[in-house]
Amino acid sequence: MSDLAFSAIVNGRKISRTAKPSQRLLDFIRDDLNLTGNKEGCGAGECGTCSVFVDGVLMKSCLLPVAKVQGARIDTIESLAKTGELSVLQKAFHKAGASQCGYCIPGMVMAATAALRINPFADREEIKERLGGNICRCTGYQKIFDAVELARDVQNGHLPVTMLDGIDAEQGDYIGKNVSRIDAPSKVSGRLKYAGDMLMPDMLHVHVLRSPHAHAKILSIDTSAAEAMEGVEGVITCADVPGEDGFGVFVHDQPVMARDKVRYVGEAVAAVAAEDPVLARQAAAAIKVVYEPLPALFNAEDALKPGAPVIHDYAPDNVTKHIPIRVGDVEKGFAESDLVIEEHYDTQAIEHAYLEPEAGLAYVDHDGVVVVISPSQNITHHRHMLAKIIAKPIAKVRFIMSPVGGGFGGKEDMIYQGMLALLAMKTGRPVRLVFTREESIASTAKRHPSKTTLRMGFMRDGRIRAVAFKMISDGGAYGLSTEGVMRKAAILGAGPYVIPNLQMDTIGVYTNNTPSGAFRSFGALQTQFATETHLDIACERLGLDPFEIRRINMMRDGATTHTKQKLKSVSIGRVLDAAEKASGWEKGVSGQRYGRGDLGGEGLRPAVALGARFAADTKQEAAE
Amino acid sequence: MLTCDEYLTPATLADAFAAMAAHRGRYRIVAGATDTLPWAREGRAGDVHIPVLIDVAKIPELNERHVDERRVRLGAATAIQRFLDDAALARALPALPRCAVWFADDQIRAQATIGGNIVNASPAADVNPCLIAHEAVVEIVSASGKRTLPLHDFLLGPGKTALKEGELLTAIECDALPGYGGSFEKVGHRRSLVISLACLAFSVRLDADGRVIEDARIGLAGVCPVPVRLRSVEGFLRGKKLSEELLEEAADMPLDLVQSRTRQEYRRDILRGFMMRGLITAAKRAGADPAVLSSELEAAYV
Numbered sequence: 001m002s003d004l005a006f007s008a009i010v011n012g013r014k015i016s017r018t019a020k021p022s023q024r025l026l027d028f029i030r031d032d033l034n035l036t037g038n039k040e041g042c043g044a045g046e047c048g049t050c051s052v053f054v055d056g057v058l059m060k061s062c063l064l065p066v067a068k069v070q071g072a073r074i075d076t077i078e079s080l081a082k083t084g085e086l087s088v089l090q091k092a093f094h095k096a097g098a099s100q101c102g103y104c105i106p107g108m109v110m111a112a113t114a115a116l117r118i119n120p121f122a123d124r125e126e127i128k129e130r131l132g133g134n135i136c137r138c139t140g141y142q143k144i145f146d147a148v149e150l151a152r153d154v155q156n157g158h159l160p161v162t163m164l165d166g167i168d169a170e171q172g173d174y175i176g177k178n179v180s181r182i183d184a185p186s187k188v189s190g191r192l193k194y195a196g197d198m199l200m201p202d203m204l205h206v207h208v209l210r211s212p213h214a215h216a217k218i219l220s221i222d223t224s225a226a227e228a229m230e231g232v233e234g235v236i237t238c239a240d241v242p243g244e245d246g247f248g249v250f251v252h253d254q255p256v257m258a259r260d261k262v263r264y265v266g267e268a269v270a271a272v273a274a275e276d277p278v279l280a281r282q283a284a285a286a287i288k289v290v291y292e293p294l295p296a297l298f299n300a301e302d303a304l305k306p307g308a309p310v311i312h313d314y315a316p317d318n319v320t321k322h323i324p325i326r327v328g329d330v331e332k333g334f335a336e337s338d339l340v341i342e343e344h345y346d347t348q349a350i351e352h353a354y355l356e357p358e359a360g361l362a363y364v365d366h367d368g369v370v371v372v373i374s375p376s377q378n379i380t381h382h383r384h385m386l387a388k389i390i391a392k393p394i395a396k397v398r399f400i401m402s403p404v405g406g407g408f409g410g411k412e413d414m415i416y417q418g419m420l421a422l423l424a425m426k427t428g429r430p431v432r433l434v435f436t437r438e439e440s441i442a443s444t445a446k447r448h449p450s451k452t453t454l455r456m457g458f459m460r461d462g463r464i465r466a467v468a469f470k471m472i473s474d475g476g477a478y479g480l481s482t483e484g485v486m487r488k489a490a491i492l493g494a495g496p497y498v499i500p501n502l503q504m505d506t507i508g509v510y511t512n513n514t515p516s517g518a519f520r521s522f523g524a525l526q527t528q529f530a531t532e533t534h535l536d537i538a539c540e541r542l543g544l545d546p547f548e549i550r551r552i553n554m555m556r557d558g559a560t561t562h563t564k565q566k567l568k569s570v571s572i573g574r575v576l577d578a579a580e581k582a583s584g585w586e587k588g589v590s591g592q593r594y595g596r597g598d599l600g601g602e603g604l605r606p607a608v609a610l611g612a613r614f615a616a617d618t619k620q621e622a623a624e
Numbered sequence: 625m626l627t628c629d630e631y632l633t634p635a636t637l638a639d640a641f642a643a644m645a646a647h648r649g650r651y652r653i654v655a656g657a658t659d660t661l662p663w664a665r666e667g668r669a670g671d672v673h674i675p676v677l678i679d680v681a682k683i684p685e686l687n688e689r690h691v692d693e694r695r696v697r698l699g700a701a702t703a704i705q706r707f708l709d710d711a712a713l714a715r716a717l718p719a720l721p722r723c724a725v726w727f728a729d730d731q732i733r734a735q736a737t738i739g740g741n742i743v744n745a746s747p748a749a750d751v752n753p754c755l756i757a758h759e760a761v762v763e764i765v766s767a768s769g770k771r772t773l774p775l776h777d778f779l780l781g782p783g784k785t786a787l788k789e790g791e792l793l794t795a796i797e798c799d800a801l802p803g804y805g806g807s808f809e810k811v812g813h814r815r816s817l818v819i820s821l822a823c824l825a826f827s828v829r830l831d832a833d834g835r836v837i838e839d840a841r842i843g844l845a846g847v848c849p850v851p852v853r854l855r856s857v858e859g860f861l862r863g864k865k866l867s868e869e870l871l872e873e874a875a876d877m878p879l880d881l882v883q884s885r886t887r888q889e890y891r892r893d894i895l896r897g898f899m900m901r902g903l904i905t906a907a908k909r910a911g912a913d914p915a916v917l918s919s920e921l922e923a924a925y926v
Contacts, residue, residue, distance in 0.1 A: 002630050021631040021677075024661065044662035045732055046817055057734045063658045064735070067631040068679060114730070133729025133817065281625065281671065438666040 008072050011035070011079040019066050022278075026050045026061035029076055036197035037077035037106045037190020039405075041135070041355045042437040048134030049355055051107040051114075052076050058114035060133070077106035077190035080113065089113055089151040090188040091164040094181070096147035100138035102187030103355040103405030108134050109188055112148045120156060124149060137355055137406050183403075195374050195402040196359035196434040203361070204233050204273040206423055206433035207280035208416070209287050210443065211262035211269055214512040215296035215309070218261055218289060221270060226283040231275040234427040235287070236419065243391030247414045249381070249518070250483035251320070253312055256389060256418035261294070263311055263477035264512055266442030268416070273423045273431045300451065300474040300509035311477065311510040320475045320508040321483040323490040327562045333466025333501030337457025341538055345454060345530035349474070350447035352519060356405020357440040362420035363430035369396050370421050375404040377412045377518075389418050390425065397421075409518030413445055413480050445480050445517025448473040448508070450526040454534050457501075462544050462552040466501035467494055471527060475508040476515035482508035485516070485523040491563055493527025495535075496572045497553040502562050543589050547580050626664035628677045637685055637794070641767040643678050644790055651676040653792065655686075655701050656736040658728070659744055681737065685765075685794050691716045696758070696800045700739025700793045704751070705730070717798075718806025718909070719754045719825040719843075726750065726810045728817055739793050742775070745785050745850075746819075750810065752779065752851040753843030754825040758798035766791045779850045801841070804829045805910025809898035822846035822891050824898045826906040830866065834913040837861045842902075847882045847891050854878050857899075866907055866916045875899035900925040 006019040010033060019028055029035045029052070041049035043062050050061040053075035080087045086094065089112050099105045108131065115122055115130035122130065127148045128141075136144060153159040167180045186192040223235040238245060238259040245259060246252030257268045270287050274280035297303040297311065303318040310316050334340050360374030370390060376382050379399035387397045404411060416433055423431045435443075450473045457466040471489060475482035486506040494502060506523070508516075519525075535553075539546045554572045561567065579585075630647075634640040644651060652674045654660050664672040680686055686701035691712045698713075707713055707724040714721045727733055727750050741751045742762065752775065760775040767790060775796070778786045787793060804827040812818030827841040840861040845851035857877045864870055875896050882891045904917055904926055 004631065021629065022625075022627040044665060045658060045728075048729075048731070051731060058731050059735055060731050063661050063732065065631055065654070065657055065661075065677070065679070067633055068657065068681070070633065111731075129725075130730055133731045278625070278627065285671070436666065442666075 004067055004070075006066060006070060008069060008074050010074045011076060021067060023066045024062055025052070025054075025064040025066050025069055025074070028066045029061065029074065030197075034199070035076050035078050036193065038110070039103055039106060039194070039356070040196070040434075041103065041107075041357070044437065046135070047104070047107070047355060048111060049104055049107040051110040051134065053079075053110070053114070058111060077110055080109065081189065083191075086185060086189060087113070088154055088164065089116070089148070090185075092147040092151035092154065093144070093188040094184040095164055095167070096143050096150055097181065097184075098139060098143040098147040099181065099184045099187040101354065101356065101404060101406040102183070102192060103194065104134060104136045105187050106190035108136060108144055112144075112151070115148065116152055116155065120152065122152065127152075135355065137353055137408075192403055194356055194359065194405050195361060196356070196432075198361055198373065198402070198432070200361060200363060200430035200432070203430040203432050204275065204423070204427060205277040205280045206271055206273050206420065206431050207277065207284045208268045208419065208433070208439070209270040209272070209284040209289070210439070211258060211265060211267040213262055213291050213293055213296075214265050214298070215294040215311070216262050216291035217294060218258060218269070219292055220288075220290045222288040223270060225286040225288070226272055229274070229279070229283050229286065231279045232272060232283045233275070233429065234273040234423050235270060235283070236422050236426060237270045240422050240426060241389060241418075244388045247385045247389065247418065248479045249378070249412060249481045251479040252385065253314070254478040254480070254515075256422065262291070264514055266439070266514060267477065268419060268443070271419045271423060271433075273427050273429075277434075296512040298511060298513060300449075300472045300507075300511055303509045303511050304472070304507075311512065315510060318510045320479050320510055321486045322505065322507045323486045325490050325502065325504040325562055327499065327503075328466075328501035330466045330468050330501045330503040334455070334457040334468075337465040338460040339538070339541060340455065340457045341534065341541065342453070342455040343530075343534060343537065345450075345452040345533065347447075347450045347526045347529060349449045349514070349516065350519065351441055352406070352408040352410030352444075352446075354404075354406025354408060354410060357435040357437055358411065358416060358444065359432070359434040360402075360417055360420050361430060361432045362417070362424040364424050364428065369398050370425060371398045371400065372417045372421055373400040373402050374417055374420070375402050375407065375411050376414070376417065377404065377407045377409070378414075382414045382417055385414055386418060386421055390421055408520045409481075409522070410444055412518045413515075415444055442514065445515050445519070446476070447519035448475060448482070448485055448516040448523070448526065450474075452527065452530040454530045456534055456538065458538055458542060460542070462538070462542055462549045464497055464499050464553050467499050468503045469493060469527070469530070470505045471507065471530075473506065473508045473526070474511050474513055474516060476511055476513045478515040480515050480517035481522070482516060485518070487523075489523030489527045491561075492524040493531060494562060495528060495531045496555050496570065497550075498555055498559065499562065504562070539589060545587050545589060547576055547585065547587075550576055625671050626661055627671070627673045628675060630676045631679065632676060633679045633682060635682065637683055637765065637792070640678060640680055640683060640792065641790070643676070645767065647676040647678075648789070650674075651678050654679050655681045655740040656703070658732050658736040659740065680792060686739065688795060689713070691800060693802060694800055695797060697795060697797045698738060699795050700742075701737045702739075703734055704728070704736050704738060704741070705733040708733070715802050716800035717754065717758065718801060718804045719757070719808050719827050719906075720751070720806070722806055722808035723750050723754050723810075723823075723825060726808060732817070738796060742778070742796070743785055743787060743793055745779050745781070745783050747782050747849055747851070748820040748823065748846040749851070750808075750820060750823055750845070753823055753845040754808065755796065755798055755843070756851050756853050757825055757827055757841035757843035758801065760796050760798035762793055763795040763797065764791050765794045772797075776850070776853065781849045801827050801829070803910075804839070804841075805906040805908065805912075807902045807906040807909065809902045811894055811898075820846045821887070822894055822898065824895075824902050826902040828903065828906040828910045830907065830910045830912060834866075834911045835916055836863065836865055837907070838863070840903075844878065844881065844895075847884050847895065849883065852881060866912055868918065868921050871900055871903050874903065897925065
């Protein structure tokens with residue numbers, strides 16, 4: 001390998017270094033120059049967290065071999081303002097509340113900077129288009145566009161600079177009060193260090209070997225070739241776990257690394273700590289695992305069939321958790337009903353898609369305390385589980401929560417922290433693991449896919465008489481939060497309605513799919529999608545307005561829920577009134593009115609303004 | 625992850641050919657590199673080691689740009705963004721700015737090259753349907769000489785081209801079509817950074833009154849192994865009076881071209897819609913008489 005003599009002007013300073021020929025510009029600025037403001041969200045040019053200026057042109061540094069920018073002028077997020085100061089755009093991002101998890105924000109600020117440099121008068125549509133290469137998961141973009149418009153107007157003198165000042169202290173405490181985000185300056189400037197940005201002296205890099213099989217017996221694991229490689233400091237498998245090997249939010253059914261068999265594609269089998277990330281990757285590839293494939297299950301219904309392959313010995317029926325709730329007598333209720341409607345509702349797995357892929361560091365401190373730093377959404381529980389896994393007293397285990405670059409429930413599970421702890425203990429050195437985007441998608445929890453059969457009996461006036469609700473959810477290979485999701489689904493799924501006769505069953509099932517877990521709304525989304533859609537269908541059949549059927553059935557102050565909870569106050573009435581008013585709802589039976597005047601005519605929405613810059617031929621920008 | 629032992633950036637064609645000869649069988653050519661790096665990741669090629677990467681993006685011959693009233697000559701390393709910021713190019717190749725604005729995003733367009741998009745030979749490559757409608761010819765150079773090939777003969781199938789060992793695609797030459805109205809229709813999963821399920825490029829010239837189609841050029845990609853020129857539709861339209869009925873008849877003609885392995889029905893549906901919308905917008909931009917293309921027609925398709 002012949003190293004490159006690389007020189008460039010980075011953030012105004014001339015630098016000359018030796019670079020590796022395979023390095024990308026992103027690796028060079030983050031690893032060699034320790035400019036960690038720009039992030040790696042996907043490594044494939046999709047997300048824009050790595051956007052930097054190359055000779056004044058915005059580019060994605062994950063797609064640029066460093067040799068390509070030899071001699072160029074490179075400007076990263078760190079170039080936009082001096083330490084402790086913020087550019088107009090950065091101040092506008094702060095003011096508008098445009099930074100939430102913050103991980104996309106450095107790239108987003110760079111793209112916004114580029115947009116206003118190219119066209120200082122860009123309108124909102126053009127801003128949207130010019131930010132089209134940058135993805136944000138938290139904001140829904142509106143606040144980001146607000147921020148860019150605010151900065152544009154301040155720069156152009158249309159708004160006073162005082163518009164960028166902090167939010168004035170409002171009197172009183174109430175929901176909806178504006179508060180200034182104290183972490184925003186560190187996020188808009190790129191100074192905040194996420195776990196993948198952190199360095200420790202003498203740190204090793206971790207790579208995980210993952211299962212290519214959905215369900216297979218592990219016959220043998222041979223790590224000798226990997227261990228013999230120079231620069232490889234530690235290799236671990238399940239054999240390195242000293243304590244009780246199991247984690248999970250409700251049932252501890254998942255080993256730190258696969259034990260005896262693998263249960264999904266992407267499950268960790270072994271992990272390597274080495275002097276550099278490329279070497280760790282090569283060493284992991286040198287580990288030989290012999291598998292004997294087993295019949296695998298890819299949907300929950302198959303898993304429930306008698307004689308289906310068993311995924312966990314403790315659950316021979318493949319049921320992770322069944323929550324049954326019974327109120328009254330549903331069959332009697334259906335018999336009394338004027339109208340009975342039965343429908344099926346399916347929802348699919350959904351990836352959380354936070355911009356920050358999982359990352360973490362671990363080390364053993366001077367007192368022998370095992371310390372794990374990671375964007376975990378549940379550090380206290382992780383600490384208790386890890387203490388058992390590594391057979392140490394709780395006082396010898398410490399978890400530090402690093403800034404979470406988006407979680408949405410997806411970072412509740414202790415998927416990799418156990419491996420980090422074991423490698424730190426085995427090597428005696430700090431270790432760091434940073435997931436690739438592909439790894440993050442393959443190995444971490446998803447929203448539970450669900451199949452719901454819903455039967456509802458109604459009286460002619462719209463009152464619900466009986467509900468039979470059965471949801472079968474694919475929990476994937478391990479329990480994670482499945483039990484909690486099934487509980488919440490059973491509690492919330494029938495909606496805030498008075499239902500005299502109810503039969504509710506939510507069933508989480510093991511399969512060989514990627515595990516399902518926590519995801520914001522936690523089981524309510526799947527079930528309420530079914531219930532609320534069902535009510536709309538009932539409206540069409542009964543000739544009722546959709547708001548009306550909900551008012552007829554809603555719980556009121558003092559109601560008792562089907563789980564016997566007494567509700568002192570119930571707000572659904574006020575919520576319905578507000579939603580009806582705010583949406584400009586035109587009263588009537590749903591499904592019997594077509595077209596809305598404000599959306600471009602009968603049944604149509606106006607076309608999305610694609611290629612906004614060509615909206616009018618006369619001002620074709622290419623002619624500039 | 626893509627790894628290499630050497631990353632070479634030859635400054636001249638001669639240096640590039642020397643490097644290719646010295647590392648025969650051990651190199652890969654890169655230009656923009658915007659597809660090569662994501663290609664070497666899990667789910668596509670996985671970890672790939674290529675001993676030598678030869679980056680040709682800075683070679684002067686690959687960065688030529690010449691435009692006159694009749695012909696356009698573009699170096700293969702011309703960045704896609706140039707179709708948006710070079711007014712002369714936009715005038716000579718009226719469908720290409722419309723294509724470019726849908727191509728990846730601003731940042732990738734500044735780096736991705738027209739030659740790279742061609743040699744990748746993806747059935748869904750966006751520039752190819754535009755270029756074949758301009759009778760594009762590619763220039764292929766090796767240490768021993770130069771040859772030219774029509775673009776539609778250069779593209780042999782998904783990922784396959786007529787490029788031989790030791791050869792480089794250096795330039796593209798094609799018809800300039802100033803005065804034509806251009807349009808480009810594409811659909812994928814989202815607005816930015818998406819591979820086309822189907823894409824269509826249109827260039828249309830009308831008579832002075834904006835009522836008769838004097839010439840039409842239509843390229844289609846994404847639904848068949850290589851992009852195709854819709855010559856039968858072009859011939860059908862040429863010399864005819866522009867009318868709603870004419871466009872509808874034309875839109876129904878190419879439906880049997882869909883050969884994709886998946887979503888055939890969907891692709892046929894969108895193909896018809898794209899034909900209508902593309903023809904209407906291209907004709908409008910070519911100066912169609914507003915009386916001929918009714919606002920109802922536009923509302924229905926555009």
